[in-house]
Amino acid sequence: MADTTRPVTILISALGGEGGGVMTDWIIAAAREQNLICQATSVPGVAQRTGATTYYLEVFRDKLEPGKPEPVMALYPQAGDIDLMVASELAEAGRACQNGFVTPDRTTLITSTHRFYLLDEKMGMADSRLDAERLEKAVRAMAKRVIAGDFVRAAREAGTVINAVLLGAMAGSGLLPMPVEAFERAIRSDGKAVEANMRGFHYGLSVARGEVVELAPKTRPLPAAPQTAQPAGTLLALRDRVARDFPPATHEIVIEGVARVVDFQDFDYGKLYLDRLAPILAADGGDYSVTRETARYLALWMAYEDVIRVAQLKTRLARLERVRAGSGGKAEQPVIVTEFLKPGLDEFCSLLPASLAAPLLRWADRTGRRDAFNVGLHIRTSTVLGFALLRMMAKLKAWRRRGYRFGVEQALIARWLAAVEAGLTRDPALGREIAECARLIKGYSDTHRRGQGNFLRLMDTIVDPTLARPAGPDTDANAAAALATARKAALADPEGNALGATLEKLGRVAVAS
């Protein structure tokens, strides 16, 4: 049968709040205006609010005429039969490919390349994101033609929602039997946010037509420190030491690391950082990847997040500007900023000398009062008093070295570094795995305690027993593999169930071998 009676088939996958329904209405209006035969239907996600909604449309190229037979329109998209697939987000484009709605013989795929993360990706204790690069490559490979761009950003810049941009891309795809003006009139006759929608529409149109459209350059999320201040002499000296003593492959991380710890404490601390790295470097006979990773985690660990550090970070001018920018407030508008802090016994003890702090914490643990003294503070850092309070906390930096926590962290760091060095000497893979264990330590209060606990469990149950045994290729490779497995398990659930199970299993295997 002739293909002229084939409708253009359009499948749209949008998320809640993206205006998929309005976009469908625009398409219908454009088709109706041209007296074309058009049908649309939709299936909302389970939650009307947050799930993905799909819209399926068919537009016949024939005009509607009285007396002429009307075609039978389908309500279901058919795999392998979609002319135009529109995905408002990259993973949804991937899902469409998975379901057979994007095929290389037929489908033009319009997709935004941004990600709206799934809860599974957000919840992970480390990094559970899908591989966006692979995702994009896959959807590009499956489509006959791709019209892609960061349409969310384009919409934001146009002051509109993504639906207008996607509509423009559809109009520009040349696949629909309606002229561009029909879509424009649909937007105009809708009468809502017309100018912004038209800006978004024209952006999408240009992308579809292959015209190069420059978006404002993406601002780096972390503004680089103001370049006006030159690094002080001592920091330059440290830099020169890095340039002299460390191989180029490690420079960028070691330099970043040393700057971080100097900012955290002082130049001596920076020197200590390099002193601590030296033996690792000496033992590293490979491509220096172990030195690099150790340098990364060492810097993060040495610049640990105590109240002083938090206060320091929260009272920087650059941070104030960032907060203002994020609030959406204009330069002349007052922006009230409230910080949510809840310091407790841990924070208090971190500043006390060890002789007082250690027994106090032991008592608190014994009586279950570790979190009993936390005070919820709402500090308004947009007021002078509130800001000054945080600024004073930041000034406690000078006292930090005398506090309990500083000692605890240094001792743990020393233990970890010694293990990395010992492991590295035996087997680079083992050294690398021991270095990576430091990734487990992060967060605040019980999150931090849990991370530290997991780290210690790995040290006690795998690292130390391995290092106590004589070196051997099997022992070390097994230990490296076990560490990798256990580390993954430690990041699987906050309750530590997976880690417990994994360690038990590993223990049984060790006994069995």
Next chain:
Amino acid sequence: MERSFKAEVESLRLGNGEVFEGEGILAVTKGLLQSGVSYVGGYQGSPISHLIDVLVDAKPLMDQLGVHLETSTSEAAAGAMLAASINYPIRGAVTWKSPVGTNVASDGLSNISSSGVIGGAMIILGEDYGEGASVIQERSHAFAMKSTMWLLDPRPNLPSIVNLVEKGFELSEASNSIVMMQLRIRTCHVYGRFTAKDNREGKISRNHPQQRPEFSLMRLPQPGFTVPQERLKLEQRLPAAIRFISENKLNEQFPGDLSEIGIIMQGGLYNTVMRVMQRIGLADAFGKSRIPLYCMNVTYPMVPDEITAFCAGKRAVLMMEEGHPDYIEQALNTVLRRADINTRVFGKDVLPMGGEYTADVVLKGLAAFLDKVRPAGIDAVIDTAKAQVEKIAGYKASAGELLGNPVPGRNPTFCTGCPERPMFTSIKLAERMVGPTHVSGDIGCHSFGMYPPFHVGNTCVGYGLGLASSTGIAANFGKRTISIMGDGGFWHNGLTTGVASATYNNADSVLIVMKNGYTSATGWQFLPSSAQRREGLEAQDQSIENALRGVGIKWMRKVNNYKVGSVAKVLREALTTAEKGLKVIIAEGECMLAKQRRVRAEDAKNIAAGRRVAKAKFGVDDQVCTGDHSCIRLSGCPSLTIKENPDPLRRDPVATVIESCVGCGLCGEVSHAAILCPSFYKTEVVHNPGVVERGLDRLRRRVITWLATPPAPPTPMIPGEVGLAQAAE
């Protein structure tokens, strides 16, 4: 209500010959008015909510036509309305989501069916089956069979649907039976057109009330009369229905030249089957098929004579029947065996027993049927069909390979700022204090608490049944149990099946009633306890608190859901207090979507009028955040997400708050109550600040700039090398 239907109301007024354009469910509504209904009732639920919503907005038209609209508190209430048509020649229609709503309504329906009706009585069923369904997967067909109600399943185009609405009322009156019309999700939402007729006013209506009560024992399902009524059903009503269906050609036959085979299908599947046949060259775009088709726009009862006539002389027929059990296929086999017709019946042997019959499923089934029967002269077609099936499988496989792992699903979750989410955070925190316990969930937005990240709710067995479903286990559980109910479920039946019953039986558990002011999941319809009532109804006091006191609740606490810390303490108290009896926590917080719609408009007005408005939003300090994401595990808010870590040393993504944040305050509460981390902050942008505030702000900013921590030393570059920050550009 979520949407205003002012524009759609106008299309309900269209007269003879005018063209109606719009959504399927609104076309049905127009069909009801064209049929002269005098009462309409229903309980909202996807995909039929709009039927009621549009009628709420159409009050002047309803007044003019004398139609009474009942926004019932449950499907049982709605279904019982049809009793009006037992004694009087008055037409009426009710609507709900099926099969769950039909379950709720079925007691009344059974009895009305036994009595029989003299006025046309119709139920519009939103069949929530298949992709995107939010309820258990069952069929409404069973109710039709067991209660002797007729089931319509029209071809999914607007003219057919509206025509069948009108014919359905005639069928109901001709056979004295209730008629149900089943509409699938995609059909309810389909956008199409049909030529309208004038609306009709009922013979009996608000404008022309019935003056005399009618009484007849034969219309009462009382002992001594139910058995004769059953005889009436089988000996009069069923034959009358079959006669009417046949005489009015409600089922359609389409000829085809491949006369040795045929397809019998539910009307609702017609468009899918036609498109699939078009793709393999067995039909054209305008409905001309090579295979003879028998399209059942009435799926119950079956018309045996039509079936035998269609099948006679055919080698094989394919029964396309969506859902299980295969009621129609069984009936078809019985009819053919009785008539001793040896046509082979294919159906669930080449098609899946359960699940939605999508285009892919139909293609596969049709290909398998043709391949097995092999009608003469269409070998090429069969090869095309089989090749298409293989091609699609191949594409799916290569996409799977390219993607690696399948893309995980997007589970439903609470909206940004939803007042119900914090309650689940509180339950999680209370669990940390007193240990986890059994939680009996309920239907409503709050059922999303069962999904990640909360996993709260061990059962979910029916609307309003949260508390009732806990009573068996509560008595046998080592801890006090919790049950949850929304205000929608509370008024639907929870007050009686749950609170009254449990209290009467000395329950000693905890009930949380989520009071957000609307049936939010279905589009913000008002409830008895809503702050407002539907247009045209005067406000009256039907508070949850009074209702609870009335059924003897002593321990009652009202909490503000967003105050997570104190809510967790109230929960702990409820779970541990020595006081016996049912402890009810009324969890207050207006549906945020509804609230935002109101507040945003108010804010815009105030800002335009020059009044001071502070707009709140939350943020995360990405240098302070360590990328542990425990905040997300305790919230799951769509506006709280992750982004690339801007710190070149760190690898794990950091938390971030995106623009959709409405500043509900949960982030701050959680970071306090759970002692999470200090990276959250709240910003309030002040619009139209006064002179004093502006002056103070300028002064503050100057002092703060002077006070601020000196900038971090810039990373010293090694000449000629690229640093990490640059490398990341």
